[in-house]
Amino acid sequence: MTEIKDGDQVLFYLDARRNWLRRVDAGSSFHLHRGILQYDDVIGQEYGSLISTSLGVKVAALPPLPRDRAVKMGRQTNIVYPKDAGLILLLAGIGPGSVVVEAGTGSGALASLLGYHVAPAGHVFSYEIREDFAKAAAKNLKKAGLQEFVTIKQQDILEGITETNVDTIVLDLAVPWEVVPLAYTVLKGGGVFVSFSPTIEQTQKTVDALYTSHFTEIVTRELIEREIMVRKGKTRPETRMIGHTGYVTSARKVYPPKSNKPE
Ligand SMILES: C[S@@+](CC[C@H](N)C(=O)[O-])C[C@H]1O[C@@H](n2cnc3c(N)ncnc32)[C@H](O)[C@@H]1O
Numbered sequence: 001m002t003e004i005k006d007g008d009q010v011l012f013y014l015d016a017r018r019n020w021l022r023r024v025d026a027g028s029s030f031h032l033h034r035g036i037l038q039y040d041d042v043i044g045q046e047y048g049s050l051i052s053t054s055l056g057v058k059v060a061a062l063p064p065l066p067r068d069r070a071v072k073m074g075r076q077t078n079i080v081y082p083k084d085a086g087l088i089l090l091l092a093g094i095g096p097g098s099v100v101v102e103a104g105t106g107s108g109a110l111a112s113l114l115g116y117h118v119a120p121a122g123h124v125f126s127y128e129i130r131e132d133f134a135k136a137a138a139k140n141l142k143k144a145g146l147q148e149f150v151t152i153k154q155q156d157i158l159e160g161i162t163e164t165n166v167d168t169i170v171l172d173l174a175v176p177w178e179v180v181p182l183a184y185t186v187l188k189g190g191g192v193f194v195s196f197s198p199t200i201e202q203t204q205k206t207v208d209a210l211y212t213s214h215f216t217e218i219v220t221r222e223l224i225e226r227e228i229m230v231r232k233g234k235t236r237p238e239t240r241m242i243g244h245t246g247y248v249t250s251a252r253k254v255y256p257p258k259s260n261k262p263e
Contacts, residue, residue, distance in 0.1 A: 002047050004061060009069075009143070010042065011062040021064055021072040032059070066116040066144075070109040073140040076133060079109035080172055080196055083225045084245055089117055091250040092168040092192045096121055101186065102170045103127040103157040103179065108137030108150075110172060110196075115146035122167075124150040127157040161186045171195040176202065176249075180209035187253040198246040206249050215251035222247050 004010060006026045013019040014034065022030055024039040035053025042051055042061055050058040064072075067082040080088070088110070094100060098118045105111050105128035114124045128134040134154040141147050157173070161182050168191060169183040176195040183193050193215060197203050203220055210218045223245075227238045 002063070004042055004045050004047060004049075006043050008043075009064055010047075011064040011068050012037065013060040013062050014057070021068060032057075034059075066113055069144045070112050073107060073109060073112070073143070074136060075107035075109065076136060077104075077106035078198075079107050081245055082113075083223055084196055084248060085110055085113045087221065087223050087248055088170060088194050088196065089113065091248065092170060092194045094118060094122075094168055098122040098167045099163065099165070100124045100168045100170060101127070101157075101161055101163055101166050101183075102172075104129060104133070104173045105137045105152050106133060106172065108140040108152075110170065111137060111150050111152070112141055112144045112146055114170065115141065115144075115149040119146070119149045122149070125153060125163050126150055127153050127155050127161075129154075129156045157182070166191060168192045168194065172197075174202070177205040177209040180206065180213050180215075184213040184215070184253055189253060189255055191253045193249075193251045193253070195249045196246050197249070198244070200247070203247045203249055210249070210251045214254060216254045218249070218251040220247050220249040 009021060009023050011019060011021050024042050026040060026043055028039045030037040032053060034057040035055030037051060037053050037059060045061060047063045049061050051061050052058055094114060094117050099122055100114050100118060102111055102114060102124055105126040111124055111126045118124055131154050134152050138152050141150050158178055164186050165188050166186045167188060169187060171179055176197060195206050207218055226241050229236060229238050
């Protein structure tokens with residue numbers, strides 16, 4: 001049993017569309033359109049408790065999961081959503097102790113999920129070319145309590161990767177194919193390259209570069225998620241869905257270099 005403490009970040013969940021991540025400070029309150037939540041009524045309760053607003057509406061006070069923090073963090077860039085992040089984590093084999101190089105950091109959403117999964121013994125080195133994005137992402141990672149596991153480097157990754165013997169390279173930037181030769185140099189043998197790109201053209205160029213740089217197991221996937229509305233007697237897919245996020249390309253380093261490009 002874990003008690004909600006003064007200063008904790010809490011996910012207040014009313015329903016799938018109406019939920020909020022808030023820091024609960026003693027003496028403060030949160031105004032919803034369904035009444036006011038006094039944080040003094042929240043502090044000291046167990047996580048998972050249903051708490052009444054001033055209008056008697058029950059709101060669940062949940063401990064935020066890494067995916068909640070990722071999607072709700074302040075953002076100035078597009079982010080990688082949990083659907084694709086889950087696939088990236090699995091393909092990359094990222095776990096406690098992994099050494100990961102990421103670019104670009106963007107808002108830090110994917111970096112936060114990578115950091116959560118490499119902890120406590122691994123580390124993420126995340127390159128971001130823009131100073132304003134690097135600073136905002138650093139704030140987001142600190143809020144998520146993950147700054148110990150993620151180092152944000154305000155640097156153009158194309159100017160060089162200083163880490164060596166890297167387990168995984170994860171990319172979400174405009175020109176991933178230009179990073180491929182560098183990735184080959186710093187990855188361990190068998191190390192994994194993963195790149196997320198919104199367009200087919202980026203994906204094509206990246207896959208070409210992976211063949212040229214002698215990677216193997218080169219696969220591109222698109223994950224399509226469809227939510228199901230479950231109601232008695234009328235269960236069916238939701239009418240609206242997100243049609244497209246991006247393509248995930250993964251590959252592994254082999255050496256000595258071998259030509260494996262299919263015709
Ligand atoms: C779409 S955003 C990444 C979002 C991130 N995956 C997230 O989940 O928050 C792409 C980022 O790559 C950065 N970027 C572009 N080229 C770069 C480069 N050569 N080196 C480092 N960062 C770069 C951009 O400034 C931008 O912040």
